Amino acid sequence: MTTQPNIAAVAFLIADPARVAMLSALLDGRARPAGELAYSAGVTAQTASSHLGKLLAGGLLAVETEGRHRYYRLAGPHVALVLETLASIGPAESVRRKPLTRDAQKLRFARCCYDHLAGRVGIAVTHGLLEKGFLIAAERKRFELTAAGAEWFDRMGMSTASIKPTRYGLARQCLDWTERQHHLAGPLGVHLTNLLFAEGCIRRSPSSRAVDVTPKGWKVLREHLGIHEQALL
Amino acid sequence: MTTQPNIAAVAFLIADPARVAMLSALLDGRARPAGELAYSAGVTAQTASSHLGKLLAGGLLAVETEGRHRYYRLAGPHVALVLETLASIGPAESVRRKPLTRDAQKLRFARCCYDHLAGRVGIAVTHGLLEKGFLIAAERKRFELTAAGAEWFDRMGMSTASIKPTRYGLARQCLDWTERQHHLAGPLGVHLTNLLFAEGCIRRSPSSRAVDVTPKGWKVLREHLGIHEQALL
DNA sequence: CGCATGTTTCGACACGCGTCGAAGCATTGG
DNA sequence: CCAATGCTTCGACGCGTGTCGAAACATGCG
Known part of the structure; x- marks a missing residue:
């Protein structure tokens, strides 16, 4: 009686495999055009348009029109958090002797x-x-x-003074569902990640949300934070 | 493609108002019989049974048979966490000039x-x-x-040494969606809450998850943790 | 044993929603 | 201006599922 039907409504939006596929494709925070999302979800453009419209109306997505393309992205970090939390329920830490694809x-x-x-x-960096x-x-x-810390970031080429905190602060703790530990998020985390990309320490995988650490990246991580590649395998 | 359909499946289970009503009724962690849950959700016993069966199969609920009653409860804290996280999405901090019921x-x-x-x-106690x-x-x-802290708990009548931590530790941080702040959870939080109940500092509301702080409770909170009732209104 | 209560199963109905084909808009480029 | 591309709207089909009535099952009480 005193319960908000919002919960059911939001859950309903996520309760469809095609929509989950599109949301998952946007988990890295970048915006993608409708057609690409349709392909990711394995449905036609019409169907995808319908889904995107609903997610948009439900406040889970935001959209930006540019020319004849419409770029969709997650409405914010809270949406990503909900997805990661839901993913943590599954088969409850099933005995994953299963191979687990590359x-x-x-x-x-x-x-x-x-x-x-x-x-x-990400967790190793945060721990470091x-x-x-x-x-x-x-x-x-x-x-x-x-x-x-501020001094270290400055030495790395990031003037932390110029980063302005959001309403939720400068650096947030974000829960990682695969490792069940916290890692650095928030403006500070975003800037650090961008810096690592710019310096060629990490590279985006072409097809997925995965990231590759370059040899130079391992060198930087080892010298500055004491992180050894072997210790993470 | 590399996405688990689990997310959609779990979300689907929560995507029904009646099921959300039942899950919400169980948010306090206590077990309730099927009939009561049916009443809470405003559906007949048959319908409720169907829902409960699905939630059970989906791993969101656990059941305990006692006589001719069947007591359902949440499968664990993770389920409560998912619900609270989903609740935090809603109308995105809508301008709630709305009355808000008693x-x-x-x-x-x-x-x-x-x-x-x-x-x-709960947050005030944690802050204290x-x-x-x-x-x-x-x-x-x-x-x-x-x-x-250990000394203080001992003085309050809780031998902290006898509380055994779970896999996730002795005291966890739980996010509160109404206040968006952390409060004390985990074994330590549970024991403290039980102590407050036993000492007559707080009382369960008969019909809801709400809790009342007794005059004695306010006295204890003020003297031990510097919490004043007026400061919380 | 018979009756009452709590719960689940079965069957049938109807509504909703995901899906795609075809057509309609909008933008870009010749 | 016409054709191509990207996206959305419209319409129709079909499956899934929430709902409840009726009945079966289980337990407790005289």
Whole structure:
């Protein structure tokens, strides 16, 4: 009686395999045109249009029209969080002796979670920052940047002073469902990820949300944060 | 393609108003008989039985047979977490100038979240414990109990040494969707809540998940944690 | 044993929604 | 201006599923 029907309505939007496929394709936070999403979901353009319209009306997606293309993206990080939380329910930590495809392994190892780095590598980076005392866990699911941390980021070429925090703070803790640990999100996490891309430390996989760490990337991670590739395999 | 259809399947189970009503009725972590859940959802016993069967098969519920009653409860805290996360999507912080019923207000003020204390009071208690230095926020969405904290709990009549942590630790951080802040969960949170019940500091509302703080309760909260009733209204 | 209560199963109905074919708009390019 | 491309709207089909009535099953009480 005192329950909001919102829950059912939101769940209903996610309750369709085609829609989940499209939402999953947008999990890295980037925007994609309708046609590509239709292909990702394995449905025709008409069907996809219908789905996208509903997700848009439901507030799960945002859209940007550019020429004759319409680019859809997740309405925000909360949507990504809901999807990751739902994914954590499944077969309840089933005994996954199952092979686990090569793609899935790469995804677990390193990927983009909305707009920041996740997977084992994302967690390792976050752990490294915590151990070096550059970051400390704070209340409200946030991280606090220490003086030493600000100095380190500056040395890496990121002027942390110019990054403005959102309403939710400068650095947030984001839960990773494959590893069940927190990793760095929020503006600070986004900027760090962008920096790693710009420096050629990591590269996007062409077809998926997976991310590859380059040899230079491993060198940087080892020298600055004490992360060894072998320790993550 | 590399997406698990689990997400859609789980979402589908939650995508029905009647099922959401039943799940919500179980959010306090207690078990309830099928008939009561049918009444809560406003459907007949047959319909409810069908829903409960599906939720059971989907791993969202657990059941315990006792005499001619069958008591259903949430399969675990993860289910409660999913529901709270989904609830946080809704109309995206709509301008709620809307009245907000008396029941809803009480629910926001203090309630049971699965098996521990939530709402403004739950958050205030957690904040108090943090400010006194009895608890500190730790990685992996946990709280760490300090020496001073252990002493305080002992003084309150809870031998913390006898509480055994689960796989996820002794004290966890649980996100509150009404206030968007963390509060104390996990074994430590459960024991504390039970203690407050046993000492007559808080009482369950007869019909809902809401909780009432007794005059004695306010006295205890004020003297031990510096929480004033007026500050929470 | 017979009756009442709580719960599940069976069957039938109807509504909703995902799907795609065909047509309609919008934009770009010759 | 016409053709091509990208996307959306319209219409129709079919399956799935939520709903309830009736009946079966299970348990507890005289």
